[in-house]
Amino acid sequence: MSAAATTTAPGGPPGRTPRSARRGRTPLGPTVVLVLGAVYCLLPVLWVVTAATKTPGELFTTFSLAPSFNGGLTGNVTDLLDYGDGVFWRWALNTVLYAGVGSVLTVAVSAAAGYALAKYRFRGREAVFRLILAGVLVPQVTLAIPQYLLLAQVGLTNTYWSVLLPSLISPFSIYLCRIYAMAAVPDQLLEAGRIDGAGEWRLFGSVAMPLMLPGLITVLLLQFVAIWNNFLLPFIMLSSDERYPLTVGLFSLLNQGASQPALYTLVISGAMLSVLPLVALFLLLQRYWKLDMLSGGLKG
Amino acid sequence: MRRSRTALSLVSGLVAASVLSGCSGSDDGASGGGDPDAPAQLDFWTWAPNIQGVVDIWNEQNPDQQVTVDSQAQGDEAITRLLTASQAGEAPCLMQAEYQALPVLVANGVASDLTDDVEDVRDAFPEGAWDLTSFGDQAYAMPQDVGPMMLYYREDLFEELGLEVPTTWEEFRATAQQVREADPERYLTTFSAGDPGWFAGLSQAAGADWWATDGEAWEVSITDDATTQVADYWGDLVTEDLVDDQPMYTPEWNAAMNDGTLLAWPSAVWGAGVLEGVAPDTAGSWRAVPMPQWGDGEQVTGFWGGSATAISEDCEDRAQALEFATWLNTAPEAVEALVSVSGIYPAATEGQTGPALEEPPSMLPNQPDFYEQAAQITETARGFTWGPNVNVTYQSYVDQFQSAVSDRTSFTAALEGMQETSVADLEQQGFEVAEGS
């Protein structure tokens, strides 16, 4: 079953569509429901795109879903990029750093751990695995305070490390990597490698990793989005705006304090500019979202 | 400042957690010993926009006492770092702190006692500004900018609807009623349950004193007559639907300020700048006047916002730091630069009439004497002494008044809730609380 999963692209397995296509006429109902769902999901995105075209004056005075063509968009984007000596670019770069570097490192750490948990028998394996699984259940807010205090004691708060390091441990990624390692790496291959005298590191690097790769890309994407979504950790850890990721940066534009107005037009164009690359990423990588493996663990 | 409480308290909690020490009852820091001319490297943590330009002037004149600006994201997030740094014994010499954030710095032993050091410049500031930086009789920071409250109103719409500008709260109420009668879509203003600093300012003007020390014990009087009067007054306006009840600083509020749904805004001197960001297209339609008064012939207002310069307990070059803080907040050239470069309204009395404030703010070109009036209004501002748990009181304001507004329950009961929460928190923290609080 999982073998099918790893080879079947969501685009449609061969042998399915042609056969079904022969049967009956096209029902409209399902498509209508799906389109309604798509509209619901796109509405806020559509709103942010039209809102970003409005000048500060128009934003609150014209119909929300009617775009404006009075140069609001270029004005907003210019204002945003000029804001605080171009700090928006810093935030974008920081986000790429936190989410990009963070997710790659997480995958490396998780792949090794998942591989070990899947492919070796050793005393304490179950204990380690359960411990890690329990980590999925701990709320971020609960962790944020002690993490902050502990990092403060070693002088690491308000550094890139303070956001990067805690992001690297993802129990969920380890859990997934373990499933992928189980499904994709046959024991026989490892045994054969051992007989040929390959070291354990080599087996992992050149036998297991390539086989796990499609799954690892899914983990990478999940973790990328997870770090990019994480607001509380950077919000608590960072106090200098040159280290903010986009989420915290945009939030700080919203909450300027009473003596300065919230910079809504900047936030809106910032939200648009930061969501669009993610949309592009999704479109490019859509065939890697193989999430059926998520539940693979429970399949009988 | 509104949401700042989050960051501010964030800090204090954290620090308190691990610091535990540093909470100096010590007297040593207090005296201004040291040679102000000795060479020094001073760190200054601040968030005022473009303040580097002001500091550059000092650095040019004082090659031996160089000041380094560490620019913070926002006023309150700066507090987070301050408490953390202080915990590690590395707080900067100089720090900018909002008035209501100062007690947290003091209670955690970050800001040092400046009472004796500022004796010479006391007269340079209105007494109300000192109240904002003092606890008991001790001053812990030098006022930098202030936010005396004043009333902004839409001159064009007032004319259109045939309204008189209210000078007393009695008239304000009548005006609110006229607005509702003239156009049920409009309100004179809104009561914001989200802005404790705003309510504190209104209460100050009415003569409230929320905190006082009686020897070692704290007296908390949030339910005093003045505050109760203010709460009752606004409670009636909200209940009778004479004013709107939605919070300020939301997109909704922005829209209402733009399209003339709200006709007036009890705000502070910096409000002109906020209007520019909120409703740029309404430039020239606004006018600022003194706040309505409770009694005839009175002239009192309160403070909303503003910040001060504090010196840390950790500072090794105290004398030099003091010299800089004094220069920054009182020297004409510095204050002038603060006004024109950083866009603040200075606390120093003379600064308020300086040349940089001769032109009115861009939103009120129709009021050429805006800053002249602002200076007069500042004279009439009374502040009050902040307590050691303003953060808790402010949060309680938001919680209590939000539910009072949405459930239409008594505003007086909400005040009692604030009082109880504040006292309970003081007691839990181990402060002595005077009987009758």
Added chain:
Amino acid sequence: MSETGGTAPGTTTSGDGTAGATGTGEALATAGRDAGGSSPPRRRRGTRSSRTAPWLFLAPALALFGAFLLVPILYAVWLSLRSQQRAGGGIVAQVDVVFVGVENYARAVTDPALYDSLGRMLLYGLMVVPTMLGLALVFALLLDLPRVRLRSATRIAIFLPYAVPGVIASLLWGFLYLPRVSPVRETFLAVGLPAPDFFTSTSVFFSVANIAVWGGVGFNMIILYTSLRSVPAELYDSARVDGCTEWQVATRIKLPLLAPALVMTGVFSMIATLQVFNEPQTLSPLTNVISSDWMPLQKIYTDAFVRNDIYTAAATSVLLALVTLVLSLLTLTFLQRRAFGDDA
């Protein structure tokens, strides 16, 4: 997973999968267990390097886990047993942190605000989890139907909100909720309906839940959909040949096949419900109806970061984490029995 059965968590020595108090670990640990279950025990050829190798592979993860999960949790427990005491009443005073035993826990469990927030969370969860999973299931089944138009466009569109961070999503929805800036209101008025108020003390549940559903439905849909796609098509085709309608194929074949995936998504959604924070926290300044302790995590946040009482906050956190753990275990155990029978 037949060809991978060799490794065999089935051969683990740690009990035989009876779902009990440690059910989660066990349930998930048996991940990938071969239904055949007849994996031969691994040959004892472990060299020294393969005894140390797993620990070396695990080392980075364990080090990070220890430093950023385990130690902070233990630290939180330690903090929850302490409290701050001031000596003297003035604003400057000696502050000490002392051991207070379970005092913080006592204060936390006697605070009615905690139960109010837990009640709200329960209501919120009852709205979010079934709606989100129901919609995800419907969308996944529809996507899997033969001859559906716009399959890939709608799939991407529904998945898209997953990429929008909760804080930004809440901001966007906030704009859509506020009457004066909302196109929803304008649309309602245009067709002559009374405009809905998204921020009354009851409708706010819908408003917050909607953001979570919006953000999560696509993710769950993809999980279910990719699970469906991994089922060999012949299974359906033979059913259709036997005269099953698409509805029967969906309810009789696909739904049971999806059961494990539904359990998984259900558990994740429940954990997410217990951790709801960003959405109400971001919406809170926009309205009078979301208090600072509206949800349990907001209460913890307010205690820690606004009231400076990290000790009570730590105690509440520990309690909430325990509730999460117990609920997850119970749900998993229950659902697993239901979904797979006792022999899972």
